Amino acid sequence: MADTHGTTVPIRVEALRNLAAEHPVRALIQRHGYLDFGLEALLPPTWFLLGTPMDQSFGWGAVGSVKFLDYYFKTQVSVTYDLLADLQARGIHHIPINKYMPYGTKLYDAIHVFVEKYVAAYYKSDQAVADDHELQSWASDCARVPQFKDFPAKITKRNRLVKLLTHLIYLEGVKHHAMNGATTWSAIALPYSTAALWKPMPTRKGEKIDLIEYTVPLNKMALAAGLAAVFIRPVPANQSWMGVYDTAPFTSESELQPAIAELKTKLQHIDEFIEEQESGQAWPYKMLRPSKLPYYGWI
Template identity: 30%
Template sequence: MKKIFWYKRTTMSDYVAEHWKEDDFYGYQFLNAVNPNVIKRCTVLPRNFPVTEEMVKPFLEKGSSLKSEMKKGNIFLCDKKKMDGIPPRTYNGETLHVTGGFCLFYMNPNNKLMPIAIQLHQQPSEENPIFLPSDTETDWLLAKMFFKSADVIDHEAVHHLMNTHFLAEVYILATVRSFPVIHPLYKLLFPHFRYTLHINTTGRTALLGPGGPLNISSLGTDGVIELMRRALSELTYSTFCLPENIAARGLESIPNFYYRDDGLKLWNIINSFVKAIVEYYYPSDREVCKDTELQEWICEIFTHGFLGNKASGFPACFHAVKDVVKFITMVIFSMTAQHAAVNNGQFDYHFWAPNGTLLLHKPPPTTKGQSSMKTIMETLPNVGETVTFAAMVRLLSEQYSDMVVLGAYPEERFDEPAPKQMIKEFQAELSYLSEAIAKRNSELEIPYTYLDPSQIENSVAT
């Protein structure tokens, strides 16, 4: 594996290859790697995840208990139930395996997020034991690998492809169909559409077509599409609005969560800019209500993007200026910052296949004490599959030579002095944030760079 793309390495990909087995690094990735939107604070264990006090007591602070740590807000959960029951693909006549289970985490007194219990399937049974850090090294490693593989599939299919790429396509088509080019919201949004339709059109074939990385994943193309279908039916507006997302998951105060810290600052900067532009062109709610092109735009997005699902909370029409501001903030954030957060670190974290791969060959362990390093090697993808996945994350992590960064408006579509000044102020705020992030990162063992505005593309372009 170290010989694959030996000429394309990063400091972080080397770090991952060195530290992937460590529990504290495993936990860290659920906060600051490429899928930071899946854990939540846990105050009550799911009934089908019967972790006992005795199981996890050795991994908690001395004298503490699971119940008391839950009360303190130090226990977190990742639940992959939406993957449960999706038929995986067959490989050489045998059915592969995808584990839609649970992982329980503990934020220890050293502010390190540690995995303390993993159940690989939703329904507990003798053949679905709860794995613990005190199990044999290879048992615990296999449990972490199977859970992480499910997370990688979830990340690539849902959090990356669907939530940024494919929904961006909805926003783009609605914009070009509903707004004339002289509409101020067209001028505001259009710079964020660069290359997206092209990359989506080619990406669907390259990723989901025969021999593509998602086609040869454990779920296969049909399973990945079913996963996206399930995820779309569960989507909520608040999930896409970062301040609400963080609050709903109870992660406002969890330490060392740089995605949250940088993301909320970016959300606020984008929101202030959008608010200034929208309020300039829509001085009152009345202007919003009578703009038929704006109403057609949001109706088309609600109908074709979110399939008219009123329970999702996505708006079907706009009644107030603040509603327009919030929705456009969400659109721009999703197509810039959120895409960068879930895309730009893929080579760093997933080039090293044992740390997270779309495919595992052997079935997950059903009893403890039966595994060895030979089991792990037989479970990992073969050379050809590893190369395919490595090529995918390399390509997706590349930057264009003509990259346009967040906040740049090279085409200067706005003519009025006021919007031009708002753009300058927006760019200045992004520059200040970039400097602050660089300063913070200089003091970290693992720098978090993915939401540095100077590294964020202005559109979903890769």
């Protein structure tokens, strides 16, 4: 929530305030923030009040979850904390069997190459970026949002804009779904239960533990299952990454068509790669297949 909605929702608000409807940066943000709004109205009554299903089924409860979010916003969230920085910080960039590393990096690279060509289509030089007053107003206002540590108050280079947009699109269209959606339902079971931590974690190696003591008590399991089931949302084919830019204004810009076609080809290859890699697994991980992955974030 902090890494995705807490970042992407305010950025979209500032885009609506500062960028014209025809602005290319706003077009990208709107496309990938399709259903990512209303968080501040939805969360208190359904998540963060005493007695809600989350309060009863999460080990931390509502109060502990709010405290954690506050801590995480203040100490961890940064727009410079992209996929590569995230992998290194978690120590999984050298673990090739980690699903998120090989699949996530392929998706990130495909998005990055597309965004490079997208930005180049609208900004022919660094000076063109610096002279875009709407873009600079958007950056300036985003930089004032308290949780946006390291957001540039000015964007004067094309490569800086590319890096920022790649990160934002990845948050909405990939990272969110690696933690939410179908993943939420799949992760309800031990040892991956999000609602676990009903007792403190061990403080030293070799301690004998009973995993059942950490997870949701049996008398709360119906609440936990019901909460997780809310996130099972099958993705229509026209809302997956395979058709992400098959609509105006992207189809109206002739210079973008080669980049869109190249992205589709890469996504198809990634989809086939993941399918092949997971074909022999007892529990295949298909959450990041582009054909199953929404291109937008949701609440």
